[in-house]
Amino acid sequence: MYVCDSCGGLLDVHHDLDALKPTVTRALFESRLGALDAPYNSGVWRYKELIYPDISDDMIVSRPEGNTNLYRQASLAAWCGVDTLYLKHEGENPTGSFKDRGMTGGLTQARRLGMQRVACASTGNTSASLAAYAAFAGLEGIVFFQNKQVAVGKLAQAVAYGATGVRIDADFDKNLELVRTVSEALGIYVLNSVNPFRLEGQKSIMFEVLQQLKWNVPDWIVVPGGNLGNSSAFGKGLWELHHLGLIDRLPRVAIIQAEGASPLYEAYQRGFDRLVPQKADTIATAIKIGNPVNYAKAVRTIHWTNGVVESVTDQEIMDAKALIDASGIGCEPASACSLAGTSKLVEAGIIQRGDSVVGILTGHVLKDPEAIINYHSDQLPHIRPAYPTRLYESGPSVEELSRILLREPANPLKSVRG
Numbered sequence: 001m002y003v004c005d006s007c008g009g010l011l012d013v014h015h016d017l018d019a020l021k022p023t024v025t026r027a028l029f030e031s032r033l034g035a036l037d038a039p040y041n042s043g044v045w046r047y048k049e050l051i052y053p054d055i056s057d058d059m060i061v062s063r064p065e066g067n068t069n070l071y072r073q074a075s076l077a078a079w080c081g082v083d084t085l086y087l088k089h090e091g092e093n094p095t096g097s098f099k100d101r102g103m104t105g106g107l108t109q110a111r112r113l114g115m116q117r118v119a120c121a122s123t124g125n126t127s128a129s130l131a132a133y134a135a136f137a138g139l140e141g142i143v144f145f146q147n148k149q150v151a152v153g154k155l156a157q158a159v160a161y162g163a164t165g166v167r168i169d170a171d172f173d174k175n176l177e178l179v180r181t182v183s184e185a186l187g188i189y190v191l192n193s194v195n196p197f198r199l200e201g202q203k204s205i206m207f208e209v210l211q212q213l214k215w216n217v218p219d220w221i222v223v224p225g226g227n228l229g230n231s232s233a234f235g236k237g238l239w240e241l242h243h244l245g246l247i248d249r250l251p252r253v254a255i256i257q258a259e260g261a262s263p264l265y266e267a268y269q270r271g272f273d274r275l276v277p278q279k280a281d282t283i284a285t286a287i288k289i290g291n292p293v294n295y296a297k298a299v300r301t302i303h304w305t306n307g308v309v310e311s312v313t314d315q316e317i318m319d320a321k322a323l324i325d326a327s328g329i330g331c332e333p334a335s336a337c338s339l340a341g342t343s344k345l346v347e348a349g350i351i352q353r354g355d356s357v358v359g360i361l362t363g364h365v366l367k368d369p370e371a372i373i374n375y376h377s378d379q380l381p382h383i384r385p386a387y388p389t390r391l392y393e394s395g396p397s398v399e400e401l402s403r404i405l406l407r408e409p410a411n412p413l414k415s416v417r418g
């Protein structure tokens with residue numbers, strides 16, 4: 001069951017926060033840092049009381065996930081025009097994206113319900129994660145791919161982990177509709193972000209950020225938005241932390257969409273009158289979604305946190321990605337919305353130079369190798385690389401190699417504005 005019988009809206013997991021309040025303390029979560037044993041060695045299940053309090057530990061399907069790094073890179077902060085920028089790298093999860101934090105919640109619930117098969121429609125990372133977690137739990141994983149434009153790293157993962165994969169001649173939005181209908185008919189458990197147990201796991205990104213910052217609340221959380229599951233989960237998690245008194249105020253959440261897939265941004269411009277679905281198109285395939293199912297929950301996040309929505313072009317996404325990559329951190333295209341969006345919001349005067357910002361990097365640099373090679377070799381239609389890395393060719397000769405290596409170093413971060 002994923003939707004409300006009477007209104008058709010998506011369900012929330014509702015915790016009895018007043019009952020949890022005496023147990024759930026900063027000290028409890030500090031005591032589990034560095035835990036060696038399951039489930040508290042996971043950056044999701046460290047917060048078990050706020051994820052799934054009454055589940056028995058042997059039901060939990062965990063790789064374990066989370067415990068991702070929070071980076072400070074002064075050159076990237078300078079490029080954006082802020083003093084304090086942290087990047088939380090969710091690409092450091094077991095299958096290379098934050099989807100693992102959702103999947104541990106979703107697969108645990110699937111096991112509890114006694115399901116044999118789990119399925120999703122996917123732009124790529126959900127299927128990679130589902131395939132791994134289903135295999136790990138001994139269930140059959142089923143993934144519906146949009147026919148074109150699944151990044152090769154993600155497709156390869158789903159195949160490698162042994163999922164039943166189907167390429168369907170349709171876009172993500174249509175595939176999600178199909179997987180919901182087919183699963184209902186065949187008794188398969190759906191693990192897209194319509195599943196509220198996914199969002200419970202993904203909330204833990206906010207818990208971990210706050211704990212890593214020693215519970216000092218940043219001014220901004222900046223996150224890419226596609227199907228808006230993460231944005232929704234962030235709002236819920238932050239609201240719960242605040243309600244429990246673990247944080248004394250809420251950060252503002254900025255959701256960044258790609259210009260070609262920006263129905264939330266368009267609705268934001270119109271005061272959130274309603275969602276008008278789009279035909280989505282962007283190089284950031286992870287957020288190439290025109291009809292986000294979590295629209296209402298994402299709007300709730302914006303209202304709760306006094307948040308904003310911004311959109312960025314594919315050019316801005318790929319240039320920001322090139323800088324994140326060249327800083328030694330690296331991420332996939334969609335993730336770079338966090339940096340591109342921060343820069344744009346600073347230019348617009350919405351984020352102030354003195355504000356502290358946490359950007360979420362959602363996926364690993366190896367997810368989409370084609371986008372990298374095509375950007376740096378100037379092969380992308382409508383995109384000119386502002387920060388290209390040149391790949392040289394040389395014969396096996398010392399003279400030729402010396403000529404190449406005596407040129408000026410070309411790392412773009414040496415010359416960015418600051």
Ligand SMILES: *Cc1c(COP(=O)(O)O)cnc(C)c1O
Binds near residue numbers: 125126332
């Ligand atoms: C899934 C995904 C997103 C989009 O997240 P939503 O919760 O659908 O908004 C962004 N980046 C990456 C790398 C993803 O895998």
